[in-house]
Amino acid sequence: MTENAKVALITGASGGIGREVSMGLASEGYALSLAARSRDRLEALADEISRISEEGVPLVSAGDVSVPEHAERVVAETIERYGRIDLLFNCIGIYRTGNWKMDPTDFKEQISINVMGVFNIVRSVIPQMLKQGSGHIITVASRRGKIADAEEGAYSASKFAVVGMSEALHRELTSKGIKVTVLCPGWVNTPMVKDATFPKQEMISPRDILETVRFLMKLSPAACVKEVFIEPRNDIS
Numbered sequence: 001m002t003e004n005a006k007v008a009l010i011t012g013a014s015g016g017i018g019r020e021v022s023m024g025l026a027s028e029g030y031a032l033s034l035a036a037r038s039r040d041r042l043e044a045l046a047d048e049i050s051r052i053s054e055e056g057v058p059l060v061s062a063g064d065v066s067v068p069e070h071a072e073r074v075v076a077e078t079i080e081r082y083g084r085i086d087l088l089f090n091c092i093g094i095y096r097t098g099n100w101k102m103d104p105t106d107f108k109e110q111i112s113i114n115v116m117g118v119f120n121i122v123r124s125v126i127p128q129m130l131k132q133g134s135g136h137i138i139t140v141a142s143r144r145g146k147i148a149d150a151e152e153g154a155y156s157a158s159k160f161a162v163v164g165m166s167e168a169l170h171r172e173l174t175s176k177g178i179k180v181t182v183l184c185p186g187w188v189n190t191p192m193v194k195d196a197t198f199p200k201q202e203m204i205s206p207r208d209i210l211e212t213v214r215f216l217m218k219l220s221p222a223a224c225v226k227e228v229f230i231e232p233r234n235d236i237s
């Protein structure tokens with residue numbers, strides 16, 4: 001790792017938004033730690049990044065971050081390799097449609113991954129950021145964390161929880177030098193929503209999320225953005 005490089009841990013790095021943000025931060029000189037379940041997709045991304053980055057091949061941690069021990073391992077390996085974490089970009093998530101008739105097992109899985117997966121990583125990263133007296137935690141929630149949908153009850157519940165968790169962390173950690181921001185985008189054109197009826201060409205682009213992260217990272221230490229709510233132009237209801 002070069003002397004002035006910043007370190008970012010990105011969960012959900014293999015997906016549509018996480019991949020875009022990983023590539024974008026790599027091109028800006030960040031040293032990266034990439035996490036998701038699929039080792040193949042992470043290694044392919046790490047290989048691609050190694051060709052554009054001066055920081056070498058990113059660290060890859062494959063596994064399920066809704067399992068606390070794995071989340072702890074991801075964070076420990078990142079600190080062992082790089083010595084610090086400047087940015088945690090929480091981008092894991094699954095999307096299950098369904099209303100109150102939904103099977104409890106599916107509801108539980110939705111909450112377990114979208115909420116516990118974020119919590120497990122955050123609770124492991126915060127001690128390191130407190131030690132540093134600096135850091136930024138950006139979590140991707142959703143527009144569904146602000147406006148629920150009848151057919152997306154479990155997903156909406158999980159994202160309201162993530163917005164609440166992030167706001168609590170913002171209130172607790174900002175005075176200690178750690179910024180906390182939650183992103184609440186509507187439809188983003190990624191594999192997660194490939195079956196949506198909303199037109200793909202009217203969706204927010206993963207690049208828009210990368211540009212939002214870039215904007216947040218350029219602000220002075222004095223400026224803290226608690227939440228960014230991004231709606232598709234043709235989905236304002």
Ligand SMILES: NC(=O)c1ccc[n+]([C@@H]2O[C@H](COP(=O)([O-])OP(=O)(O)OC[C@H]3O[C@@H](n4cnc5c(N)ncnc54)[C@H](OP(=O)(O)O)[C@@H]3O)[C@@H](O)[C@H]2O)c1
Binds near residue numbers: 015017
């Ligand atoms: N696309 C949208 O319209 C939209 C809108 C608002 C918010 N969001 C949110 O944005 C985030 C990224 O979504 P996306 O659209 O980029 O979807 P995506 O392409 O499906 O990406 C999801 C990522 O999360 C990883 N993941 C899922 N469960 C995991 C687990 N238990 N442990 C570790 N990694 C896990 C996936 O990789 P593996 O499958 O390899 O684990 C993948 O890298 C999600 O939180 C999503 O809810 C998406």
